[in-house]
Amino acid sequence: MEQYELLWQYQQVDMELDRYEREMRGNSNRKELLKHRDFLLEQQNVLKKIEADVEMMGDRMDALADEIARLNNSVNEAAANFEANRPEDIEEAKKQIAAIQKLLGTISRYESELAKMRKDSEARDRQQREVRVRAAKARAEFDRIKLIYDEEYKVAVVKLEELKKKVAKEAEGIEPALLEKYMAIKRHCAQPITRIHGDRCGGCNMQLPAADMNKIRTGAPFVECENCGRIILAK
Numbered sequence: 001m002e003q004y005e006l007l008w009q010y011q012q013v014d015m016e017l018d019r020y021e022r023e024m025r026g027n028s029n030r031k032e033l034l035k036h037r038d039f040l041l042e043q044q045n046v047l048k049k050i051e052a053d054v055e056m057m058g059d060r061m062d063a064l065a066d067e068i069a070r071l072n073n074s075v076n077e078a079a080a081n082f083e084a085n086r087p088e089d090i091e092e093a094k095k096q097i098a099a100i101q102k103l104l105g106t107i108s109r110y111e112s113e114l115a116k117m118r119k120d121s122e123a124r125d126r127q128q129r130e131v132r133v134r135a136a137k138a139r140a141e142f143d144r145i146k147l148i149y150d151e152e153y154k155v156a157v158v159k160l161e162e163l164k165k166k167v168a169k170e171a172e173g174i175e176p177a178l179l180e181k182y183m184a185i186k187r188h189c190a191q192p193i194t195r196i197h198g199d200r201c202g203g204c205n206m207q208l209p210a211a212d213m214n215k216i217r218t219g220a221p222f223v224e225c226e227n228c229g230r231i232i233l234a235k
Helices: 003-025 028-084 090-171 176-186 210-217
Strands: 193-197 222-224 231-233
Touching: 003 090, 003 176, 003 193, 003 231, 028 090, 176 231, 210 222
Parallel strands: 193 231
Antiparallel strands: 222 231
């Protein structure tokens, strides 16, 4: 059999394999698995972000607590010094009192920030628990669907291997260079070989140039479409 007719037959089983692989990828349970897998990955990333935020807030709260304690000591020392060594000058007294008030103001701001961060930390804890619950439900559903899909896949993969063997058998007798050309065209055309329809390419439906039609009339078994690059069989 002529090489291009062998290639035509090869394309038929190759397209059958492609269709079956698309069916496998389009399996509803497979799609559900992928959806739950992506959701689980998303929840894992959310948990990591929450954990990082909680750790950062914990460090900040520890630092605030230490600073508040230090400032309180400073206030106590300043107050004790003021009582023990009452300034004779009114301006000096005002200055010392202002310094103590400034320390108290800083403490108040830090305590407000600390209280807010504690609330935020509690909110993160609640969020973390909610994420874990959602993830656990998604994981259970993932495991349930996977059991079903694994059984479907066992059956599907048997047919898949049969089709691959069929494709490999059809490739026997076809020149390697021609198969390579077929694969190159297939990268941009799902169906690399087509038949001529009147004076048009059966793939893209573009009219063939007069020179190509003359080749076919004088016995050429095929031409190549200038528009889509497909191999066009004359018969």
